[in-house]
Structures are given as structure tokens and as C-alpha cells.
Amino acid sequence: MLYNPSNKSTPNIVIILMDDMGWGDLGVFGQPSKETPNLDTMAAQGMLFPNFYTANPLCSPSRASLLTGRLPVRNGFYTTNAHARNAYTPQEIVGGISKDEILLPQVLKKKGYVNKIIGKWHLGHRAHHLPLEHGFDEWFGAPNCHFGPYNSSDRPNVPVYNNSQMVGRYYEEFGIDKKTGESNLTQIYLEEGLDFIFHQNMAQRPFFLYWAADATHAPVYASKRFLGKSQRGRYGDAVMELDYSVGQMLAWLRALGIDKDTFVFFTSDNGAAVMSGPKQSGSNGPFLCGKETTFEGGMREPAIAWWPGHIPAGTVSQQLGTVMDLFSTSLSLAGLSVPDDRLIDGLDLSPVLHNNTLINRPIFYYRGNEMMAVRVGPYKAHYWTWSNSWEEFNQGINFCPGQEVAGVTTHTQQEHTMQPLIFHLGRDPGEKYPISAGTKEYQDVLSRITAVVEKHKKGLVPGVPQLNMCDMAVMNWAPPGCEKLGKCLKAPKSQPWKCDWPH
Amino acid sequence: MLYNPSNKSTPNIVIILMDDMGWGDLGVFGQPSKETPNLDTMAAQGMLFPNFYTANPLCSPSRASLLTGRLPVRNGFYTTNAHARNAYTPQEIVGGISKDEILLPQVLKKKGYVNKIIGKWHLGHRAHHLPLEHGFDEWFGAPNCHFGPYNSSDRPNVPVYNNSQMVGRYYEEFGIDKKTGESNLTQIYLEEGLDFIFHQNMAQRPFFLYWAADATHAPVYASKRFLGKSQRGRYGDAVMELDYSVGQMLAWLRALGIDKDTFVFFTSDNGAAVMSGPKQSGSNGPFLCGKETTFEGGMREPAIAWWPGHIPAGTVSQQLGTVMDLFSTSLSLAGLSVPDDRLIDGLDLSPVLHNNTLINRPIFYYRGNEMMAVRVGPYKAHYWTWSNSWEEFNQGINFCPGQEVAGVTTHTQQEHTMQPLIFHLGRDPGEKYPISAGTKEYQDVLSRITAVVEKHKKGLVPGVPQLNMCDMAVMNWAPPGCEKLGKCLKAPKSQPWKCDWPH
Ligand SMILES: [Ca+2]
Numbered sequence A, B: 001m002l003y004n005p006s007n008k009s010t011p012n013i014v015i016i017l018m019d020d021m022g023w024g025d026l027g028v029f030g031q032p033s034k035e036t037p038n039l040d041t042m043a044a045q046g047m048l049f050p051n052f053y054t055a056n057p058l059c060s061p062s063r064a065s066l067l068t069g070r071l072p073v074r075n076g077f078y079t080t081n082a083h084a085r086n087a088y089t090p091q092e093i094v095g096g097i098s099k100d101e102i103l104l105p106q107v108l109k110k111k112g113y114v115n116k117i118i119g120k121w122h123l124g125h126r127a128h129h130l131p132l133e134h135g136f137d138e139w140f141g142a143p144n145c146h147f148g149p150y151n152s153s154d155r156p157n158v159p160v161y162n163n164s165q166m167v168g169r170y171y172e173e174f175g176i177d178k179k180t181g182e183s184n185l186t187q188i189y190l191e192e193g194l195d196f197i198f199h200q201n202m203a204q205r206p207f208f209l210y211w212a213a214d215a216t217h218a219p220v221y222a223s224k225r226f227l228g229k230s231q232r233g234r235y236g237d238a239v240m241e242l243d244y245s246v247g248q249m250l251a252w253l254r255a256l257g258i259d260k261d262t263f264v265f266f267t268s269d270n271g272a273a274v275m276s277g278p279k280q281s282g283s284n285g286p287f288l289c290g291k292e293t294t295f296e297g298g299m300r301e302p303a304i305a306w307w308p309g310h311i312p313a314g315t316v317s318q319q320l321g322t323v324m325d326l327f328s329t330s331l332s333l334a335g336l337s338v339p340d341d342r343l344i345d346g347l348d349l350s351p352v353l354h355n356n357t358l359i360n361r362p363i364f365y366y367r368g369n370e371m372m373a374v375r376v377g378p379y380k381a382h383y384w385t386w387s388n389s390w391e392e393f394n395q396g397i398n399f400c401p402g403q404e405v406a407g408v409t410t411h412t413q414q415e416h417t418m419q420p421l422i423f424h425l426g427r428d429p430g431e432k433y434p435i436s437a438g439t440k441e442y443q444d445v446l447s448r449i450t451a452v453v454e455k456h457k458k459g460l461v462p463g464v465p466q467l468n469m470c471d472m473a474v475m476n477w478a479p480p481g482c483e484k485l486g487k488c489l490k491a492p493k494s495q496p497w498k499c500d501w502p503h
């Protein structure tokens, strides 16, 4: 179609990753308030992916998968402490990203890319887990979520790093007012991004920018200029500021004359956290449930690819894609191969981007190391269902508010391996009407899906689980740089325990 | 902004009205399958209205309101047989549109417009109720829904008219294969539309085309070329054919060079009939319930205005609009005034179309002659809630499948007049989280809404209810023209009864 090979054989790569933003939060994906004009314009100038998935409905494993091109069960971002539980990297986690994994920036270095991460890392916060140890040249952001404030004796506030040194902590030097929702963090991340782009362009070096702002993760925040501006409350304010930031970055690329040399991809790490209520969470559009679950609301993500002159404008791709494809696709665009010594789940989407072709591939939905569901074509088979436990649900924690579907959004872990629940996501995107097991359609689909699952399970070598052990001693008490700031805290004695993952 | 007054002081007017199509059925409104490229392009070239409403969640009252600019409770399209029930015009209805009402085409005639309706009329099928008796110059279509087939002794099949004469009946001359879903009706309606536009343009007469196809009303149908093409099943096939038809009509206007002289508005008569299941019904996106209910899923409609050179391209209007505004707006664009001898609920949206201004106005949600709810700004107050009766619900008829919200989607008629259920539709478009009555927000909103409701109720003079009486004798046994075709049937003796309206 429109493939005009660039002069540059190494296009810049910008991956814009949102935190807990839902498929239904963008105007172009059906948000009624239509408050994302910049993202909607990005879609009009690029390619929209309505069938794009994360690799896990929770931050850390999703991000590990994006950067390694591999399912969490392979890269170790899971737990074996209990069956089918999502694990992540809170401050007490002992583990993180393994040195055995190969991350996208590490491979990009082979072609001279300068790599920066801005925002949330979430692949472990101990020294050997940090971004500069895993291929990134620069970092501005934090290793964990912006929960807090903490009292510094039971638990430290999360540090903010500039490269390898902490420059302050959330709720201290980097304020987040939980009452008003005000914080300048997104503005800081934006400025960092614009600066980085400017300097790499001046130096004529190809760059990879991984822009991972987290304003849409609870506690959601926005800067003063955006607070109270949305019809949707504070969450919408955060979305408006992020939308503005994306618009600024794209305009910047255009102003610098490198828009045709820069591949930009926008997506989110997991579905909207609908359990947090409407002021603190987004929308998963027509999809069932949200974050933490393997229903579509937890796993289907907004996604837009943008690369003027290369990706045909205003197109919609029905390709089933995943965050892991960003690994393989970025390497392909940079003229690099994926590592050949391990199984890579990511697909090279460049034929899709250039010619809107369709590549047949399944989507696997994992919770911990359990394959909960699989999608083949328009059909999705659930082998296990679970929203959350009765104990939690009865305390008012609801992962599917207003969306209970009998026998589907279950509060006990339900095994369906002998007779999977099968949905047609084209005519039933909300996973409300299981196809009757007595029908020919069901039997035909099941035999096709069974073959896919058998192949997948046969080739599966689980990685060493990294998210089993916790210890208060490993928290961010005294990150590098704390001495200069006089912000070192004393760690308690090491007392490791098996982490408890409730979801 | 972009207002270039046309050479023609009387722009052509095309109102494209869908039947039971939901807000969430268009790509531009978030349908995951993104199978409406023509409508999405229409939006990109025109103005999108995410906050556009019908006047009643059922066909006949909605259509009566569109053509009269008045709420059903004023124009008589309601029943007093039971409290808060939706009524319509099945074949046994005695009533229909009153000669006391003034319809849009009647006023447009004053400026020389030629008026045609194509498709479903649904304002009564007895001789004095038909379109040519109420301002239309031409008609191709049917007076009732395409239910059937009937055996001609208990009930006749619904006639298809060409102007004042029947030319056949559904399931007889105008086939609908309920097994395969095949019917050519949309193609016939499209050809009728293109022909009409061509001839009026040749004759240099301003025209009003009311294109009211019904392929998305159960039993849904599509022509052979579209059957099996959608990811969404048969319903999606119908949507794809309608989307194609809209694209053809807009291309035709452009080919004839009259796109800049033609105001086109696309919307639907009520929300998707989600009770019919996913193969026979559409999507209401993030909204609660559907057709028959006064939740957003029943009342919020997809809406796009298109008028190149007049309406700024690619805009989104946050204006609260209703189908009744099409009456007032069309007259305004034609340089005509609305009737001054009666209350008109429709608003002139031309300032919105030209300058994207916002006009403050409430939305009233009626079921029968009961004001169930009202929207003021982003807030909606429910004075009565009801989805459907326990009797029906227990038989498996569910107006809110997979969407039960405790205390909201009730199966008894619940009165909340002393303490309305209030939702913020910006942060909670799905009407899942009533605002606590103890909050300041609730009290502030309630006092604003109460003033609006009191004013509305004070000025309300209900029309004579037209939908109370039924009689098998009035059905389409022997429509005009049946003699020539040899298709007259014998009517039974008149035995009127008070119609039973279950919803
Ligand atoms: Ca997240």
C-alpha cells in the first residue's frame, strides 16, 4: 500500500504506555464524553487496533512482557504461591526482572539506539533490577506505583529517580495531593520526553522512548490546569492531561521534522480498574469486568500506531495484537532480529502496519501461571473463570461492578477444562452469552481451539517465578543517591515470607 | 466559525433514521468490530453528537416526536391504559397520528419542498393516518413493522406502499427469509432514495427525504451480498448494508454537486433491543439496558450531522439534543418558523451546527405519560425506575441482560419522586453508582433539577391519547390498491378492546 521506505533505516521508536487506562476511555473507542481529541486525531492519522491485548491484567507482568516480548509465565513475572493469582512488584517484593531476560532496549543498542524510560518501571526496585541495568541509558521516574503517603518508619515513600540516582520521593519532593488530586508529575514526564527527543535529534542518534506515565492509576492525579476540566471527574482530568501530552509529543516530532522517521505506538498496560469506582477509574467500553481479570475488560487495550508516510492514515486493523508484539515489531523496524535462543511470543506486526494484512495467531489470557482463556479468531474459550474471592467480594471489592453474569463472573475459581465456556467476541463482545455446548458451532470451534492450546502447552517452559518472596527489608529505604539528599532510611531486619497475592 | 451561507436559501434535508440501532453500533461510537466505515467517515466530515436522545424508547412515539417536534405526551403517542407503559402502532391499533398535529413536511411545503418518506412510517395504518395525508408527497415503504409471516386469516401480512397504493405485502411480494435472514428491502430503499434525490435535483426543487430503513429491527435482515460478512452475525450484516447505503447516498449527493446544499442527519429511533440477544440486536455501548427502558441504553442514540461547507468537519458537539430538534432545526435551516400555536419541545440546533455553541436544555425521559427521568447538564434524576415486570423477566425476557444494578434495574415500578436516584452521566455513563442522597452534590443537583421539572410539569397539556384502543377489524386487510393486485382480505367484525401494553 503506502510503504515509502524511510531514508533512515533505523526509525525512532516511541512507546506510550498508559497505566490502568481502559479500552473505552478514548473518544475513538467510544467514550461518550469524547475528551481525547489528540488521541482521536492520532488514530485518524494512523492505524487503530480494536483487538489489541495485554499479556496480563496487572501492571508488572504486562510491562515485563512488553519489554521482553514474552508471556509472564516465560519471563518469570508470576507466582506459584497460589493458583491463578496475579502478582506484581510492590515495595516488599524480593524479585524483579531477571538478568537472563533480554529487554527491547538491550537489542536496540546493537544499532546505536539511545534508550530512555520515563515514568513507571515496575520490574523490581532493587539495584540489579533497575532500568539502567537492563538496557536503558536514561530514566526519569519511579520503580513502583505512587501509593502513599507512608510514614517512613513502617514503609518508605517511593523514590523518584533521575537515571541511577534518586532525586526525591513521592509525597515529599514530588507532591501528590490526594485530597485535591493535584500533581505535576505528568507535566514533568512530558517535559522530560520533549527534552529527550530534542537532544537525540540534535545528536542525530536513533532513539527509543518508553513513556510510561501513571496518572490514570489510583490515586489518579492531574496538574492544576486540568483539574475539574473533565465531564468524567478526576479520572477524566488525568486522561485529558495525558491526551494533551500525547498531542504535544506528536506535534514536537512534526515540528522537528522527524515525524516520518518515528514510529509511535500508544496503548495501556491493563484494563480499567473498575473496582475503584467511577471517579478513580476508567471505562472498558462494552467489555466485561476489568483489571485483575481475564475477561475482555481486563485484557483488551486501546491501541494506536502512528508513523506518517509509512502507516496508512485512518485505517483500522482487525489484527489480534499484544503488547509483546511491540518487542518484535520494534526490532523488525530497526532491522534487528529477535533473540533466537528462546521462545518469543511477540509477533512482527510490520506487514500489518504497512499493508494492513492479517496474521492468524491466538491470544492467551493468563493469571499467574494458569492459562485462563484463549482467543482464536473471533472465539474465546475460558478454561478457568474467576473474578475475585467471595471474601473480598463480600467486603465490597467488586471487579465486575454492575456486570455479574451468572456462571461467568464467578467468585470461586471455576474449572471448565473439560467443557470450556466459549464466546463469539464479534457478536458478543461483552462475554454474556456462552455458546451452547450442544451446538455444531461449539464443537467445531472447540476442536480448532484445542489444537492451538495443545501446541502452546507442549512448547511451554515456565521461567523461574520471580514474584514469590516478599521482605520488608528490601523496600526503598536507602536508594542510591539518598545520602546526598539526606533521605536515607533505616531498613528493618530481613524477614522474608511467601507473598500473599489475593487476586 | 465556518458558516458559508449557501446560495440556496432552502437546503435539501435528509433525515436518515435507523430502527433499534444502538449508540454503540458505530465504529465512531466504540463498536469493537469497527464495521461502519461510511458512517465513521460521515462523522469525520461532519459533527458527532454523543449526547443525542430519542423522545421515547419505542418506535412509534419516537417517530411521531421526530416529525412533530413534540413529546409523545403532547402529540398523543401514548396510552393511559396502564401506568408508565410504552405503546406503539401494531396492526390492531385503532389510532395514529392526529390531524391536529403539524408534521415537518407540512411546514416545509410552504417553501416548496418535495417530501418523501422511504421505509417505515409507524404512525398508524388506517387511511387517514398514512403519510400522504400528513404532508408527504411520496412514500415507498410500510406502515408497520416487518413482523410475520402471517396466515392471512388471523392476521394479514403488512402491506408495502408505493405512494397511496399498496404494491404487495411483506413475506409475499417483498420477501424476508427468516431462516437465512435474506431480504432485498434495504437495497430497494436505497434505490428509491437515490432516484428521489436525482429527480428532485433535475427539477431543481428543494427536497426533504426521510429515509427510515428497518433492517436492524428484529427479524433483522440483509441482502445476499452482505449476509455472513460481519463479525457480529446477522445484526452486523444489516448494519454493514445500512452503512453502505448511507455511504452511497452521501457519494450521490457529492456526485450531483449538491452536497453543500444538503443537510443530512443520521440517528436512530430508540436504543438497541438487547432483549433479543446478540444475533438479533445491537449494542448500546457503555449504557445501561436498552429499548423499552428509560435508562441511557434505551434513549441515547448515535447521531451525526453532515453538511459540507456549513458544518465544520471532524467536530464533536456536547449539546444535549433530541429527535424533536430535527423538526425545529430543519425548519430553521429552511427559513421557516415552528408553529406558534402549540408548545414545541424541539430546539433549533443551527447555532450548534454552525458554531458548536452549547445551549442549556433538559432532556425528559418518558414512558407512556409518566416522566420517568430528567437530565440536566451531566446529571440524570430517575423519578421512576422499571425495566420490565417480574412475570416477563421470569419468562426469560430481560431488558438489561448481564446488567442488573440493584435498586436501579427494578422489576416492579419503583417510585422515587420523594428522593430521585441521581447519576452523573459524565463519570458514570452506565448509571451504576447513584449519588448518595446525603451529599451536598446530591442536594445541589436536586434543587436545580426540581426547578426544571416543576416548570415542565406546569406547562404540560397532555394530548388526547391515541394508543388506547385496539381492534382486529382495523388491520391491513384491504389497503388501497389491493383490488388491482387481487390481494384484498376480509376483515373480521369490529370488536374494539383496550390495548394491553406489557412494557
Ligand atoms: Ca496498570
Ligand SMILES: [Ca+2]
Residues within 6 Å of the ligand: B019, B020, B058, B059, B217, B269, B270
Ligand atoms: Ca425502533
